[in-house]
Amino acid sequence: MKMRMSVNVGVFVFLSILVCVQGCPEGFQEFKTQCYGYVDQKMIWTDAQSTCAALGGFVAEIFSPEEGKFVRDFAIRNGQHIVWLGADDLLAEGLWSWSRSGLPLNFTDWHHGQPKDDTHSDCLEMEFDRFEGQWNDNPCDHKHRFICQRPKPQFRG
Ligand SMILES: [Ca+2]
Ligand SMILES: [Ca+2]
Numbered sequence: 001m002k003m004r005m006s007v008n009v010g011v012f013v014f015l016s017i018l019v020c021v022q023g024c025p026e027g028f029q030e031f032k033t034q035c036y037g038y039v040d041q042k043m044i045w046t047d048a049q050s051t052c053a054a055l056g057g058f059v060a061e062i063f064s065p066e067e068g069k070f071v072r073d074f075a076i077r078n079g080q081h082i083v084w085l086g087a088d089d090l091l092a093e094g095l096w097s098w099s100r101s102g103l104p105l106n107f108t109d110w111h112h113g114q115p116k117d118d119t120h121s122d123c124l125e126m127e128f129d130r131f132e133g134q135w136n137d138n139p140c141d142h143k144h145r146f147i148c149q150r151p152k153p154q155f156r157g
Contacts, residue, residue, distance in 0.1 A: 057150030058100035059086030
C-alpha cells in the first residue's frame with residue numbers, strides 16, 4: 001500500500017513537470033499549439049522579424065479565421081495599436097506570402113480596397129487606426145508594434 005502511494009506521487013510529479021515544460025515560455029500566451037508574444041516597441045518590419053527570431057519565433061502568421069480572431073483580440077487586449085503581421089510581397093509585387101513559412105495567404109482579412117500598393121506597401125499590418133483590425137499593406141519601413149509567434153516547446157525525454 002505504501003509502495004503504491006509513492007509510485008502514484010512519482011507519476012503525479014512527472015506529469016506536472018511534463019505539463020510545465022509543454023506550456024509557453026513566460027510572457028507568451030498560449031493558443032492551440034502556438035505561443036504568442038506582444039512586443040510593445042515600434043520597429044520597421046525587418047527589425048520586427050529579427051526580434052521575433054531572437055525570441056525563438058517569427059512575426060505572427062495567420063492561417064484560419066480562428067487564428068485571425070485570436071491575434072486580433074490579442075492586439076486589442078494590448079492597446080489596440082497597429083501591429084505588423086508576418087507576410088510580405090517584397091519579391092514580387094502583388095504576390096503575398098507568409099514570410100516564415102513561405103505559404104500563400106489562403107485565409108485573408110484585407111480591408112475593402114486593400115492591398116493597394118499606392119505608397120510602395122510590401123508588408124502586412126493589422127490596422128486599428130482606420131480599419132478596425134482588418135489587414136492593410138503598408139510600407140515596410142514604417143514603425144509598428146508587433147506580435148511574435150513560436151511553437152509550444154515540446155517535451156524532450
Ligand atoms: Ca506591395
Ligand atoms: Ca494599403
